[in-house]
Amino acid sequence: MTTFKTLDDLEAGQQLLVRIDINAPVEDGVVQDNRRFARHAETLAELLEDDHAIAVLAHQGRPGRDTFVSLEQHADILADHLDRDVDFVADTFGDDALAAIDDLESGDVLVLENARMCDEELPEEDPEVKAETDFVQTLAPEFDAYVNDAYSAAHRSHASLVGFPLVMDAYAGRVMEAEYTANSAIQEREFDGPVTMVLGGTKAEDLIPVIERVDDTVDRFCLGGIVGELFLRADGYDLGYDVEGTEFFDHQWADHRETIERVLEEYGDRLHLASDLAYEDDDGERAEEAVADIEKETSYLDVGSDTADEYADLVRESDAVFVKGALGVFEDERFADGTVDVLSAIAETDCFSVIGGGDTSRSIELYGLEEDDFGHVSVAGGAYVRALTGEGLVGVDVLQREA
Ligand SMILES: Nc1ncnc2c1ncn2[C@@H]1O[C@H](COP(=O)(O)OP(=O)(O)OP(=O)(O)O)[C@@H](O)[C@H]1O
Ligand SMILES: O=C(O)[C@H](O)COP(=O)(O)O
Secondary structure, eight states, rough: OOOBBBBHHHHHHOEEEEEEEOOEETTTTTEEEEEEEEEHHHHHHHHHHHOEEEEEEESOOOSSSSSSSSHHHHHHHHHHHHOOOEESSSSSSSSHHHHHHOOOOOTTTEEEEOOOSSSSTOOOOOOOHHTTEEEHHHHHOOOSSSEEEEEGGGGGIIIIIGGGTTOEEEEOHHHHHHHHHHHHHHHOOOOOSSSEEEEEEOOOHHHHHHHHHHTTTOOOOEEEEEHHHHHHHHOOOOOOOOOTOOOHHHHHHHHHHHHHHHHHHHHHGGGEOOEEEEEEOTTTTTEEEEEGGSSOOOOOOOEHHHHHHHHHHHHHSSSEEESOOOSSSSSGGGHHHHHHHHHHHHHHOOEEEEEEEETTHHHHHHHOOGGSSSEEEEEHHHHHHHHHHTTOOOOHHHHHOOO
């Protein structure tokens, strides 16, 4: 099944460019540790044992969002996980970056600045186009090989993910290998009882195509988070108001309204939407309201308790449950109930389960749930649900193609 080269094929003592995905939550400007750091640190530790010199390439946030910040704090978090110094240079492929790369010695780790701060990184273009960018053409000659460990970003055709394998010797890192193996195996499984997909979080644009493509294998969908509210809006309810400083609703509504309305119509009873939602009242407390009674323009931050009970019951009847995205803003304890109640119901049953999402998978340790109670906890979100549809991931495809 795995046709890419792995670290088992890599000669020791080389200068490596290693793409990882440490895209993380940022709270008040402070980058939050999540399980992506721990998993990638294991790959880096293995490479260091083999005397490689490493420059790390990664991204954080998207331009225009308040999570779009430098990777300086990420270098410190990685240093904690690795228990050694990790350098950072505030440059990705300019003179400062090249000078820092020149100084690398065996056993060094250097984090380059957020790849998405380079103009050539983001526009989705073919790998062949990305391989010709100055970004790729400048960095590639500085290294003996490229390692892609960023399975969770492998659905994006961005320069740092798809350009390098076309011009350099390229290998899959351990996280890439493990996630690819686990997620590909899920596609092959067959389940006797109902299969439920719990979809939430902020990235409706990633999830809507998934609903359509897993049509044959998933029996019902439980929606929450921003995604759920967009479907409720399509169902005629006046909701979907951003918290100050965020922009989740309007552009996704403008871009996907027709599809959301069509999916809602076609899927009917198979799509479960929240019947109640939670918000912050004037005293700063959690309050709940039935969706049918909603009149005020406020930001809803979690599904309500009736909805959480209904979703937990559906989970208990299921043979398999796939989760991507949180049902509410679980980082705030007042709005964690929906996510935690549903995850707890999954943990208590013996259904096969996968919990995915860089942010969402963090709720497991935040609320004292045990990773062992789930079939697979993926640090990938969009990439894992896409893999469930059987669709290839461009970042994996190029590694396989060049192997
Ligand atoms: N109603 C809501 N309003 C605002 N944010 C919400 C709401 N519901 C959930 N969220 C946020 O969704 C985030 C998780 O979903 P997100 O779409 O970022 O996916 P993810 O799990 O990190 O997957 P990926 O790896 O694809 O990024 C959480 O950080 C949570 O705070
Ligand atoms: O967090 C993720 O899912 C990956 O890092 C990809 O990030 P993106 O959705 O901003 O492209």
